[in-house]
Amino acid sequence: MLETCVGVWTDRHFPIEAMAEQCKALQDSGVVDGVLIPDQLAGFIPRQLWTPENAPMAGAIADPDSAMDAFMVAPYVHAAAPRLNLHLTTDSVRRGPAQLIQSMLTLAHMTGGRANFQIGGGEAKQLRPFGYPTNQGMSRLKDLLQIYRAMLDDQGPFDFEGKRWSFSRAFLGGARQHLPTVWGLGGGPQLTDYVTSWADGIAIAVPNALSSPRAVADAVGEMRDQVERKGRDPESFRIGLWATVLIHPDPAAIESACENPVIKFVSAATGRVDSRQWKDEGLQLPFPDGWAYFKDLLPYNTSDQLVRDIVAATTEEHVRRAWMTGSPSEIADQITPYLEAGIDWVMPIDYLPVVGDPVEAPASIGWMIELCAALKKAVG
Amino acid sequence: MTVEEGGIAAGPQVSPRLQALDRKWVENELRSHGYPDVEVAALRSTPLATPGAVGDIARIHIEYGSAAPAGPATVIAKIRGADEQRAGMDAAMRLYERELWFYSEFADQCRLASPRCLGEGDGTTTPLLLQDLADMRAGDQVAGMPVADAGRIVDALAAQHAAFWESPLCDEPHVVQPTEPLIAGAVAQLVNSGVPALREYEDRAPAGAIDAVERLAPRWMDVLHACAEGPHTLLHNDLRLDNVFFTDDGTPVFVDWQMIGASRGTQDVGNILAGSMNIEDLRQHWEPLLRRYHDGLLAGGVRDYSFDDCVRHYRQTILYPLGQGIALVGALAGRGGLADAALLRPLLHCHDLDAFTTI
Numbered sequence: 001m002l003e004t005c006v007g008v009w010t011d012r013h014f015p016i017e018a019m020a021e022q023c024k025a026l027q028d029s030g031v032v033d034g035v036l037i038p039d040q041l042a043g044f045i046p047r048q049l050w051t052p053e054n055a056p057m058a059g060a061i062a063d064p065d066s067a068m069d070a071f072m073v074a075p076y077v078h079a080a081a082p083r084l085n086l087h088l089t090t091d092s093v094r095r096g097p098a099q100l101i102q103s104m105l106t107l108a109h110m111t112g113g114r115a116n117f118q119i120g121g122g123e124a125k126q127l128r129p130f131g132y133p134t135n136q137g138m139s140r141l142k143d144l145l146q147i148y149r150a151m152l153d154d155q156g157p158f159d160f161e162g163k164r165w166s167f168s169r170a171f172l173g174g175a176r177q178h179l180p181t182v183w184g185l186g187g188g189p190q191l192t193d194y195v196t197s198w199a200d201g202i203a204i205a206v207p208n209a210l211s212s213p214r215a216v217a218d219a220v221g222e223m224r225d226q227v228e229r230k231g232r233d234p235e236s237f238r239i240g241l242w243a244t245v246l247i248h249p250d251p252a253a254i255e256s257a258c259e260n261p262v263i264k265f266v267s268a269a270t271g272r273v274d275s276r277q278w279k280d281e282g283l284q285l286p287f288p289d290g291w292a293y294f295k296d297l298l299p300y301n302t303s304d305q306l307v308r309d310i311v312a313a314t315t316e317e318h319v320r321r322a323w324m325t326g327s328p329s330e331i332a333d334q335i336t337p338y339l340e341a342g343i344d345w346v347m348p349i350d351y352l353p354v355v356g357d358p359v360e361a362p363a364s365i366g367w368m369i370e371l372c373a374a375l376k377k378a379v380g
Numbered sequence: 381m382t383v384e385e386g387g388i389a390a391g392p393q394v395s396p397r398l399q400a401l402d403r404k405w406v407e408n409e410l411r412s413h414g415y416p417d418v419e420v421a422a423l424r425s426t427p428l429a430t431p432g433a434v435g436d437i438a439r440i441h442i443e444y445g446s447a448a449p450a451g452p453a454t455v456i457a458k459i460r461g462a463d464e465q466r467a468g469m470d471a472a473m474r475l476y477e478r479e480l481w482f483y484s485e486f487a488d489q490c491r492l493a494s495p496r497c498l499g500e501g502d503g504t505t506t507p508l509l510l511q512d513l514a515d516m517r518a519g520d521q522v523a524g525m526p527v528a529d530a531g532r533i534v535d536a537l538a539a540q541h542a543a544f545w546e547s548p549l550c551d552e553p554h555v556v557q558p559t560e561p562l563i564a565g566a567v568a569q570l571v572n573s574g575v576p577a578l579r580e581y582e583d584r585a586p587a588g589a590i591d592a593v594e595r596l597a598p599r600w601m602d603v604l605h606a607c608a609e610g611p612h613t614l615l616h617n618d619l620r621l622d623n624v625f626f627t628d629d630g631t632p633v634f635v636d637w638q639m640i641g642a643s644r645g646t647q648d649v650g651n652i653l654a655g656s657m658n659i660e661d662l663r664q665h666w667e668p669l670l671r672r673y674h675d676g677l678l679a680g681g682v683r684d685y686s687f688d689d690c691v692r693h694y695r696q697t698i699l700y701p702l703g704q705g706i707a708l709v710g711a712l713a714g715r716g717g718l719a720d721a722a723l724l725r726p727l728l729h730c731h732d733l734d735a736f737t738t739i
Binding site for chain 2: 133135136137138139163188189190192193222226274276290
């Protein structure tokens with residue numbers, strides 16, 4: 001059975017009640033199983049591009065970065081729409097393992113075990129401006145996952161000696177009525193190695209990290225092999241997909257988005273996670289060699305020139321390859337082949353509302369529900 | 381700033397950025413790297429005998445407050461070169477970034493021992509701080525590698541290579557792929573720049589060997605591609621005896637991880653044996669040492685890799701240290717010392733094993 005999830009955009013400019021209503025609508029649709037709340041300190045849009053010309057919403061709110069604390073929003077969302085599964089994203093750097101695991105256990109307790117946490121190595125935009133180290137994501141993830149496993153598996157206090165953390169007779173209590181699930185978020189050999197060793201699953205972005213159904217099938221096979229080689233049950237290891245989409249039934253709206261500087265920049269920066277992928281696909285790099293959004297993008301510290309250069313170098317082909325586009329049913333047709341490798345969790349992420357007419361926001365939610373319905377129908 | 385104020389009394393050859401290293405920064409780094417209670421009172425820097433080629437390096441002497449527990453008396457600080465040429469080379473080759481990744485994110489998984497990391501700077505204003513291995517015996521490439529040390533090193537290499545044999549981690553973005561155009565192009569160019577100097581060695585090398593190198597040099601990209609064919613594993617990739625220290629019990633500790641790469645395991649073996657072992661020892665011991673390495677691979681779980689494969693790959697990959705020797709001779713523009721050792725050993729070994737015909 002395919003599990004669907006929809007990401008919610010938390011923003012302190014808007015009344016919290018609006019998010020509650022959105023989540024209720026998703027819940028009541030009957031085709032959306034969960035919501036994902038991102039733990040973001042900063043978004044993807046350089047300050048230079050946040051203008052009413054590029055994004056009408058910029059006329060109403062001064063910045064796209066006033067995100068709410070995901071761990072505080074999650075219980076509110078759960079109270080508003082208790083049948084939705086909760087998914088949170090965070091990274092391995094900003095919260096210490098003990099606090100993070102306690103939060104995870106708390107949300108698992110509140111939701112009756114329907115709390116899932118997707119954890120990556122951290123993006124520079126969440127780390128560097130705020131004084132967090134930018135070179136420790138993988139070693140911290142390794143420690144975190146091992147500690148998580150020890151916390152769940154050990155019956156009492158335990159010791160841990162890792163690269164970043166040392167625990168001595170550490171114990172968060174023995175209550176285990178409901179447990180969370182932890183997935184890795186992202187890709188790359190090192191993250192995959194850690195996740196297949198200790199996590200419950202992984203979420204991967206398509207077409208950004210894996211740009212074809214074949215690539216997903218290969219990766220799924222390799223990951224399940226790794227899990228099995230490590231003496232774990234490969235079938236209980238879950239693999240989910242984030243699918244980046246631009247939904248609109250009117251092709252003219254998609255055409256327009258392809259020319260939008262915000263969409264162009266985000267397409268260039270995140271369209272392929274590893275810049276080698278753009279080259280492998282025969283497209284010019286739309287940014288300097290060696291630049292990568294996860295280690296270099298700083299929305300408030302990227303030069304005007306670099307932003308201009310990236311937007312200018314981004315072609316319609318880059319944009320078209322960075323997103324699945326079209327009406328809900330057209331996008332469902334594009335996503336479905338990616339799910340055929342045994343994927344049972346999918347989260348479409350629609351970026352068009354960020355630059356679209358705010359009047360269309362309710363329609364966007366409706367299109368997302370249509371898309372989830374089409375995916376469930378296609379996959380079962 | 382004086383030593384009493386917490387500044388550094390600088391040695392004359394130490395990079396100004398390492399001279400100006402902030403006492404509080406060092407204290408904070410030590411506190412988050414295994415010395416949680418130290419109080420750094422003063423710093424002093426001295427140059428190392430061997431300066432860094434692309435980056436700057438110095439020994440930092442640390443004085444601690446008397447009331448608090450002490451940390452290491454000295455650490456080694458490494459930072460990117462500040463001048464335009466070296467900074468440009470570092471940026472192109474991502475040397476500091478790669479070494480920082482190794483110490484921050486990978487060293488504890490690596491089967492080869494390395495210095496403990498004691499601080500993780502950005503490489504521009506703050507350095508990498510590493511355990512000072514001065515109390516260990518340093519390898520001496522010019523003097524040559526004793527057979528006993530060679531044995532311990534091939535044992536360590538076998539454990540490392542077996543652990544990462546055809547591992548997905550070979551595709552980790554920080555890991556050098558030797559056929560990357562930027563890397564391979566630079567290597568091929570350096571090799572060809574050194575070829576004219578080879579004639580200075582006619583009195584000590586068979587004429588046929590030098591002729592063979594001259595014929596092969598224009599095709600050095602082919603050499604690199606042939607050497608990089610599978611099976612792949614994770615390599616140190618710059619393995620010279622000068623990059624190895626030995627503990628009291630003889631365990632090798634490997635430094636200089638700026639080029640950690642993925643290629644055939646024999647590349648590390650060929651590098652260290654052909655580049656660092658005196659030729660008579662090499663002639664007598666290369667095959668037993670390679671056999672010992674291969675046995676170690678099998679013991680570590682490697683399958684479907686025969687000793688014949690290993691020998692065939694070894695014969696090919698000893699061309700790699702020869703290329704390094706040629707490049708070094710070209711760069712130093714003359715004979716003697718390290719250049720002689722780095723060139724003549726692999727040149728004669730390649731001639732002995734007819735490596736030139738393997739491409």
